[in-house]
Amino acid sequence: AQTVTQSQPEMSVQEAETVTLSCTYDTSESDYYLFWYKQPPSRQMILVIRQEAYKQQNATENRFSVNFQKAAKSFSLKISDSQLGDAAMYFCASIIQGAQKLVFGQGTRLTINP
Amino acid sequence: DSGVTQTPKHLITATGQRVTLRCSPRSGDLSVYWYQQSLDQGLQFLIQYYNGEERAKGNILERFSAQQFPDLHSELNLSSLELGDSALYFCASSVDGTPPDEQFFGPGTRLTVL
Numbered sequence: 001a002q003t004v005t006q007s008q009p010e011m012s013v014q015e016a017e018t019v020t021l022s023c024t025y026d027t028s029e030s031d032y033y034l035f036w037y038k039q040p041p042s043r044q045m046i047l048v049i050r051q052e053a054y055k056q057q058n059a060t061e062n063r064f065s066v067n068f069q070k071a072a073k074s075f076s077l078k079i080s081d082s083q084l085g086d087a088a089m090y091f092c093a094s095i096i097q098g099a100q101k102l103v104f105g106q107g108t109r110l111t112i113n114p
Numbered sequence: 115d116s117g118v119t120q121t122p123k124h125l126i127t128a129t130g131q132r133v134t135l136r137c138s139p140r141s142g143d144l145s146v147y148w149y150q151q152s153l154d155q156g157l158q159f160l161i162q163y164y165n166g167e168e169r170a171k172g173n174i175l176e177r178f179s180a181q182q183f184p185d186l187h188s189e190l191n192l193s194s195l196e197l198g199d200s201a202l203y204f205c206a207s208s209v210d211g212t213p214p215d216e217q218f219f220g221p222g223t224r225l226t227v228l
Contacts, residue, residue, distance in 0.1 A: 033214050043202060044116070045219035052214060091157065095213045100147070100170035101159035102217060 002027045004092050006105035013082045014113050020067075021077045021108045023092030031097035034068070036077045039107070040088040048090070051075065079110075087112045117141065118207050118220035126226045132193040135223045137205030139186055143218070145169070145211030146188040148180055151222070152201035163188055164211040192225070200227045 003026045013019035025034065036048040051059045051068050059066050063083075067076045079086055092105040117140035127133055139146050148160040150173075159172035163182035174180075177195075182188045192199060202222045208215040 043222050043224075045204060045206075045222075047216060047218075050214070050216070093157075097213050099213070100145075100162045100211055101172050102147075102149075102157075103159070104157040106156050 002029075002032075002094060002096060002099075002103045004094050004103050004105040006092055006108050008108045009106070010109045010111070012111040012113055013079075015082055015084060017082055018078060018080045019082055019110065021079075021090050021092075021110065023075045023077070023105055025073050025075060025092070025094050027073075027094065027096060029096040033095050033097075034066075034075045035093045035095075035102070036064070036066070036075075037091045037093060037104075038086075038088045039091065040085075045091075049077065082112050084112050084114065086110065116218040116220060118205060118218050120203075120205050120220040120223050122223060123221065124224045124226075126228065127195060128228055129195055129197060131195050131227075132191065133195065133225065135190040135192070135203055135205075135225070137188045137190070137207075137220060139188070139205075139207030140218055143207035143209055144186065145208045145215070146182055146186070147206040147208070147217060148174075148188070148190050149204040149206065149219075150201050151204060152198075154198075155201075157204075160190070162211060169211060195227045197227050200225055 034051045093102045119138045145164045160174040162170040205220045206217040
């Protein structure tokens with residue numbers, strides 16, 4: 001079975017600071033993909049960043065980067081220079097090669113303090 | 115704007131009733147997914163269609179059904195509604211329905227069952 005766990009229901013950070021959101025996952029498959037989605041108050045699900053399990057290099061998208069630790073089955077999201085617009089629910093998700101469904105974690109609510 | 119449209123945005127109905135949620139995928143996308151987001155269950159995959167055919171099924175209740183039409187739009191039918199069916203229902207679409215295909219999410223339909 002495929003599971004994704006986010007152990008931080010809420011996080012807060014000062015504007016312009018750096019914050020790291022944690023995610024662990026479990027799968028017996030070797031070929032899979034990991035994602036971070038952002039859900040702002042508008043409720044729209046927006047893809048922030050993705051990581052292919054076969055790639056050793058950590059993915060980076062502007063101020064967003066991941067720390068992918070395959071052996072530990074850990075996939076954390078680092079947001080640098082936090083901005084007020086980063087305030088949202090963040091969901092970690094995984095999908096295995098050959099499957100069709102995204103499996104989501106419970107989410108972390110991120111608050112940005114001005 | 116992801117290019118995926120969902121109607122209606124909000125739906126309020128009573129227990130025992132039946133509703134239909136509609137989704138139009140991005141132009142060129144052949145695959146449609148339905149997800150349910152509720153407070154107690156989180157984000158869960160319901161069902162996937164590819165080019166009119168059902169491809170994968172998740173935690174979809176027997177009271178729920180879906181289909182994808184020749185023009186590739188999809189409908190999710192929810193019947194004998196219960197209070198617990200109140201949730202945000204997302205539709206997502208992707209090009210061919212196989213990872214690492216990115217799933218683009220629509221804005222969701224908020225269903226309230228009274």
